[in-house]
Amino acid sequence: MAYCLADLERGARSIESRVTPSAGPWLAPAHYPESMRIDAILEAGEEPVFSFEFFPPKTPEGEAKLYRALEALRPLGPDFVSVTWGAGGSTREKTIEIVTNLRERHGLEAMAHFTCVGATVEDLHASLRHIERAGIENVLVLRGDPPQGVERFERAEGGLGYASDLAQLVTAARYPFCVVGACYPEPHQEAASAEANLEHMAAKVRAGVSVLITQLFFDNADYFRFVEQARVAGIDVPIIPGIMPITSVASIKRMTAMCGARIPPGLLVDLERRAEEPEAVLELGVAYATLQCAELLAGGAPGIHFYTINQSPATRAILSALRLHRPWDRARLAGAGSVG
Numbered sequence: 001m002a003y004c005l006a007d008l009e010r011g012a013r014s015i016e017s018r019v020t021p022s023a024g025p026w027l028a029p030a031h032y033p034e035s036m037r038i039d040a041i042l043e044a045g046e047e048p049v050f051s052f053e054f055f056p057p058k059t060p061e062g063e064a065k066l067y068r069a070l071e072a073l074r075p076l077g078p079d080f081v082s083v084t085w086g087a088g089g090s091t092r093e094k095t096i097e098i099v100t101n102l103r104e105r106h107g108l109e110a111m112a113h114f115t116c117v118g119a120t121v122e123d124l125h126a127s128l129r130h131i132e133r134a135g136i137e138n139v140l141v142l143r144g145d146p147p148q149g150v151e152r153f154e155r156a157e158g159g160l161g162y163a164s165d166l167a168q169l170v171t172a173a174r175y176p177f178c179v180v181g182a183c184y185p186e187p188h189q190e191a192a193s194a195e196a197n198l199e200h201m202a203a204k205v206r207a208g209v210s211v212l213i214t215q216l217f218f219d220n221a222d223y224f225r226f227v228e229q230a231r232v233a234g235i236d237v238p239i240i241p242g243i244m245p246i247t248s249v250a251s252i253k254r255m256t257a258m259c260g261a262r263i264p265p266g267l268l269v270d271l272e273r274r275a276e277e278p279e280a281v282l283e284l285g286v287a288y289a290t291l292q293c294a295e296l297l298a299g300g301a302p303g304i305h306f307y308t309i310n311q312s313p314a315t316r317a318i319l320s321a322l323r324l325h326r327p328w329d330r331a332r333l334a335g336a337g338s339v340g
Contacts, residue, residue, distance in 0.1 A: 036109060037178035038138045039210040041079050042238050042302055048328050049240065049303030050076070050319055054310055055084040056094040065310055066098075070106065072312035076319050079303070080109040082140060092127060100134040111180065112136055115144025116166050120158035124166070128175050140180040141166040141209065164203040171208030181209035183239060185217045185226035189260040198233050210237055213305045216244040216261050218288075220295050227339050239340040241296050244307035245314035246285030249275045282314065290318045294327040300339035 042049055052073055057063045070081075083098045095112055102110040112131055116124060131139060143163045146153045155161040160169065167179050181204040187197035201212065212235075217223060223241050230239060246252045249271050256263055263271070267288060274280040293304050304322075306315045 036137070038080055038109075038111065038180060039178045039238075041109070042211065045079070048297055048301070049079040050322075051080045051082065051240075051303065051305045052078050052315060053082045053084065053242075053305060053307050054098070056098055057310065062310070069308060069310050069312040070102070073308070073316055074106065074108070076316065076323070078108065080111055080138065082111040082113060082138075082305075085113040085115045085142070085144060096127070096130055096134060096136075099131075099136055103135060109138070110136060111138035111140055113142060114139045114166065115142045116156070116160040116163075117144035117146065117153070118156050118159070120156060121160065121169065122158070124160070124169060125173070128170065128173070128177075131177075132175055137176065138178045138180060139170065140182065140213070141170065141204075142182055162200075162203075164200070164207045167204055167207035167209050178210060179208050180211045180213060181205070182215060183212045183226075183230075184215050185222040186215070186260065186262055188215075194229075198229060198235075201230065202233055202235055205235055205237055212237055212239045214239065214242045215259055216242050216255070216307055218262065218267060218292070219264050220292060220299070223296065223301070224299060224339065238302045240303050240305050241301050241340065242305045242307060243289055243293055243296075244309070245289040245318060246271065247282050247309070247311065247314050248278070249281055251309075252285075286314050286317050289314070290321050293318060293322055294325060297322065298327040298330045300331045302340040 036044070038049075054066055054069070057066050081102055083095050083102070085092065085095050099110040099112045102108045114124075114127065114131070119127070128139075141163050143153060143161070143166070153161075160166055163181060167181065170177055170179050181201070183201045183204075184191070184197055187194050188200070191197040191200060204212075214223065214226075227239050244252070244255070252263065252271070255261075270284060271281060274284060296304065304319075306319070308315050
């Protein structure tokens with residue numbers, strides 16, 4: 001079933017009118033306590049987990065845009081939100097500041113991304129202690145991207161070289177965090193093979209990662225095949241699909257070129273036909289992502305992590321339509337368990 005943008009926005013307004021409490025502008029998820037680790041949220045909840053990812057802005061105007069997006073999305077009651085670390089660890093302090101603000105002032109369960117780029121082990125411990133003092137309970141461990149202008153990652157002197165090393169550092173020191181990791185349905189650009197890609201993921205889980213979130217992808221067959229391969233390999237932690245709604249042809253081409261994700265040929269052709277019509281691109285992107293998410297949830301995925309790019313309309317429309325349509329109920333009626 002295809003949705004046009006107007007239909008989805010009407011759905012968003014309908015959802016908000018029914019779930020927004022009179023006492024405040026947003027609805028906290030009702031099925032678990034206000035503060036909780038993400039692995040516990042997944043274990044406790046009967047509904048899929050929905051989350052939003054933001055990045056730290058570099059300007060006051062960007063920061064205002066971030067909080068406008070947050071206010072627009074907050075009525076949907078996300079299970080958690082995450083904030084990226086920035087290439088080369090360039091936004092370390094800003095990430096912690098925003099995550100703390102989201103938790104303390106906005107009442108949202110928040111997760112800080114955490115990388116080992118350009119940091120010694122002592123630097124990493126200092127940041128972890130800062131995150132712990134802020135009351136943050138969830139960290140997403142990543143190796144991280146090199147600073148802008150640097151082609152390849154280089155381990156800092158006295159630092160770490162892999163996300164699995166970072167997970168081990170967190171768990172060995174007994175920090176009280178849920179450790180989340182990234183994974184790649186289409187093998188990571190630096191992985192020697194699909195088998196090596198799986199082994200890197202397994203190493204993260206052995207090091208203490210208890211939840212995995214995928215890189216963006218556009219072909220659900222890649223996700224379902226990847227999860228099946230993970231289960232055969234003995235990787236049994238939840239694997240949440242990461243979805244980026246397409247809002248611009250140029251930006252999604254740039255993003256996929258950077259991360260190695262593949263746009264299916266048919267989708268790419270339809271996007272390029274609309275390249276000079278921004279509204280038409282947005283409508284197609286929202287419709288495609290809505291159908292993609294519906295199929296994933298009907299197939300047993302444990303939730304959806306939305307890469308928002310600090311924008312709200314597309315994500316807001318998609319999640320509202322999903323909440324109205326409830327495709328995950330089909331998986332329950334069919335007796336299917338969670339594949340993710």
